Amino acid sequence: MPARRFIVTVVADRCKECGICIALCPKNVLEKGNKLNWKGFHYTVPARPEQCIGCRLCEYNCPDFAIFVVEAEAAKGETVWARQA
Ligand code: SF4
Ligand code: SF4
Numbered sequence: 001m002p003a004r005r006f007i008v009t010v011v012a013d014r015c016k017e018c019g020i021c022i023a024l025c026p027k028n029v030l031e032k033g034n035k036l037n038w039k040g041f042h043y044t045v046p047a048r049p050e051q052c053i054g055c056r057l058c059e060y061n062c063p064d065f066a067i068f069v070v071e072a073e074a075a076k077g078e079t080v081w082a083r084q085a
Contacts, residue, residue, distance in 0.1 A: 014066035046077035
């Protein structure tokens with residue numbers, strides 16, 4: 001049976017760079033990105049989505065509803081909704 005895979009999506013313009021998701025992720029999937037969002041924050045990026053185990057600690061604890069995790073056929077990381085600061 002193949003390993004379960006997950007899509008980790010960050011809604012960039014909702015992120016306020018608090019770092020809660022990065023600190024809580026047990027698999028080091030997330031990290032602070034290099035780019036700024038519309039609000040001037042370095043938004044989180046799903047740098048290592050292949051390591052995600054789908055625990056959804058990031059999703060449940062993000063105060064701004066900026067991360068969503070769903071199961072997928074293949075691991076995929078993406079960032080959406082990023083206007084230029
Ligand atoms: S918990 Fe939410 S707001 Fe905080 S850094 Fe992560 S995605 Fe951004
Ligand atoms: S679902 Fe769990 S393992 Fe996956 S990115 Fe979020 S905290 Fe990390």
